[in-house]
Amino acid sequence: MPKQVDHEARRRKIAEALWQIASTRGLEGTRLRDVAAAANISLGQLQHYFTSKDEMLTFALGHIEELAEQRIRQRIAALPGEPAPYDVLRESLAEMLPLDEKSRTGNLVQIAYFVRAVHDEETRKKAQEGIPALRGFFASLLRAGQERGDVADGRDVEAEAMLLIGLVDGLTSYVLLDVLTPDAALALLDHHLSGLFSSPSAPATSSAP
Amino acid sequence: MPKQVDHEARRRKIAEALWQIASTRGLEGTRLRDVAAAANISLGQLQHYFTSKDEMLTFALGHIEELAEQRIRQRIAALPGEPAPYDVLRESLAEMLPLDEKSRTGNLVQIAYFVRAVHDEETRKKAQEGIPALRGFFASLLRAGQERGDVADGRDVEAEAMLLIGLVDGLTSYVLLDVLTPDAALALLDHHLSGLFSSPSAPATSSAP
Numbered sequence: 001m002p003k004q005v006d007h008e009a010r011r012r013k014i015a016e017a018l019w020q021i022a023s024t025r026g027l028e029g030t031r032l033r034d035v036a037a038a039a040n041i042s043l044g045q046l047q048h049y050f051t052s053k054d055e056m057l058t059f060a061l062g063h064i065e066e067l068a069e070q071r072i073r074q075r076i077a078a079l080p081g082e083p084a085p086y087d088v089l090r091e092s093l094a095e096m097l098p099l100d101e102k103s104r105t106g107n108l109v110q111i112a113y114f115v116r117a118v119h120d121e122e123t124r125k126k127a128q129e130g131i132p133a134l135r136g137f138f139a140s141l142l143r144a145g146q147e148r149g150d151v152a153d154g155r156d157v158e159a160e161a162m163l164l165i166g167l168v169d170g171l172t173s174y175v176l177l178d179v180l181t182p183d184a185a186l187a188l189l190d191h192h193l194s195g196l197f198s199s200p201s202a203p204a205t206s207s208a209p
Numbered sequence: 210m211p212k213q214v215d216h217e218a219r220r221r222k223i224a225e226a227l228w229q230i231a232s233t234r235g236l237e238g239t240r241l242r243d244v245a246a247a248a249n250i251s252l253g254q255l256q257h258y259f260t261s262k263d264e265m266l267t268f269a270l271g272h273i274e275e276l277a278e279q280r281i282r283q284r285i286a287a288l289p290g291e292p293a294p295y296d297v298l299r300e301s302l303a304e305m306l307p308l309d310e311k312s313r314t315g316n317l318v319q320i321a322y323f324v325r326a327v328h329d330e331e332t333r334k335k336a337q338e339g340i341p342a343l344r345g346f347f348a349s350l351l352r353a354g355q356e357r358g359d360v361a362d363g364r365d366v367e368a369e370a371m372l373l374i375g376l377v378d379g380l381t382s383y384v385l386l387d388v389l390t391p392d393a394a395l396a397l398l399d400h401h402l403s404g405l406f407s408s409p410s411a412p413a414t415s416s417a418p
Contacts, residue, residue: 024328029237108327115324118317118385119233131388159400162389166379166397173378176327179340180371188375191368195404 011049014039015060023108027057027116054122061113061126064106071095071103085144085151086197089164092138093189096168098175099182107172135161142196150197160196167192220258223248224269232317236266236325263331270322270335273315280304280312294353294360295406298373301347302398305377307384308391316381344370351405359406369405376401 017039021030032053036046050056075091076083083091098104117127138161145151171185180188226248230239241262245255259265284300285292292300307313326336347370354360380394389397 026235026237026324028235111324111327114382114386115235115320118320124386127386128388131383156400159397162383163376163397163401166383167372167376168379169382170375170377170379173323174340174371174375177323177333177336179337188368188372191365192372 007049011059012063014041014046014049014056015063018056018060019064019105019109022112023105027112032056057113057116057123058126060109061123064109065130068096068106085141085148086193089138089141089145090190090193093164093168093193094186096172097182097185097189098172099186104176107176111176131165134165138164145197152198155196164192216258220268221272223250223255223258223265224272227265227269228273228314228318231321232314236321241265266322266325266332267335269318270332273318274339277305277315294350294357295402298347298350298354299399299402302373302377302402303395305381306391306394306398307381308395313385316385320385340374343374346370347373354406361407364405373401 014035018030018035020038021034032046033043035056036043039046046056050059072092072095075095076088079087079091095103098107113123113127117124135158139157142151142155142157142160146153146155146157151157168189171180171188174180175182175185223244227239227244229247230243241255242252244265245252248255255265259268281301281304284304285297288296288300304312307316322332322336326333344367348366351360351364351366351369355362355364355366360366377398380389380397383389384391384394
């Protein structure tokens with residue numbers, strides 16, 4: 001059993017070394033020998049944990065998405081009391097923006113995967129996997145908002161949920177390009193949410209635009 | 210004079226060869242010799258037109274943005290009569306989405322530049338240049354919509370303009386990932402616009418969601 005644990009821990013360590021390189025060079029420019037060096041192991045040892053570059057990339061993508069989900073879940077769990085749909089939605093979306101160095105790196109790695117996914121069908125399938133669940137989660141929060149009277153009844157929650165996902169992606173790009181500061185992106189997100197929620201259950205915690 | 214024209218025409222031809230390669234391999238994976246081969250010239254001839262890879266990349270980025278602007282202007286010019294702010298805004302945004310093969314390639318090249326821009330300051334400055342003008346253009350259309358009573362007076366047009374730019378960028382990513390069909394992305398855009406324009410001057414020309 002400890003051996004199995006070590007094996008997984010080592011695979012995660014290698015994934016993190018891969019991210020470090022991919023966040024600056026992209027996935028195509030990432031060579032196995034560089035990942036091995038960044039993980040302080042030999043190329044032969046790396047090949048013991050991953051038999052191919054593709055296997056390593058797939059594992060690393062799964063691991064980064066897991067961590068992103070975990071961060072969202074922790075943020076929601078940290079909300080006081082019984083959080084309103086608005087609060088859960090806002091915390092989830094804010095966590096997806098590159099507001100600190102860690103999530104900036106995560107976003108850069110996801111962009112590296114995105115570039116690969118556009119041309120590589122296997123990566124594309126992997127990249128698509130999480131979207132319906134995320135869209136469904138956001139739609140369910142908007143529906144819960146409607147039931148409380150916080151979101152107008154006429155709103156198409158499925159469309160609004162996908163618009164939110166697209167919006168956060170677009171804002172992320174402009175933060176990474178230094179067109180928007182993290183604070184400005186958060187203020188724009190809050191502005192959009194204030195249009196969706198006619199009476200948010202809690203005041204937004206954002207800073208000024 | 211004809212020589213000058215030839216020189217510019219050849220530079221544009223080389224830029225198009227570069228896009229062809231960059232749209233599948235990204236800019237980092239694009240070598241000068243491959244661009245020369247795709248443009249049917251020798252590496253020496255290419256170096257006669259561009260003295261460095263950076264000079265070629267900068268020219269090619271400027272040229273692709275010029276073409277994108279031109280396509281938007283042509284689309285607006287093709288609108289019948291005196292187009293309403295809603296129509297001009299909607300045509301501009303629709304032209305930015307990857308709805309056909311040509312604009313798909315254009316978007317892929319812009320993503321290649323985006324990836325470079327995140328790490329390279331010169332490219333980042335270039336990539337940022339067009340945004341304030343685009344944001345100002347969209348804001349002026351929303352303001353014109355307010356003056357006609359099509360857009361609610363209370364709307365923050367500067368914020369809404371930036372949200373539109375972010376939204377189109379995000380929707381573009383999900384079209385390129387095959388998460389959304391071009392028609393679904395256009396329907397989502399129309400859905401968002403219908404929330405902004407309480408009484409659009411012209412019916413949306415989009416297809417069903």
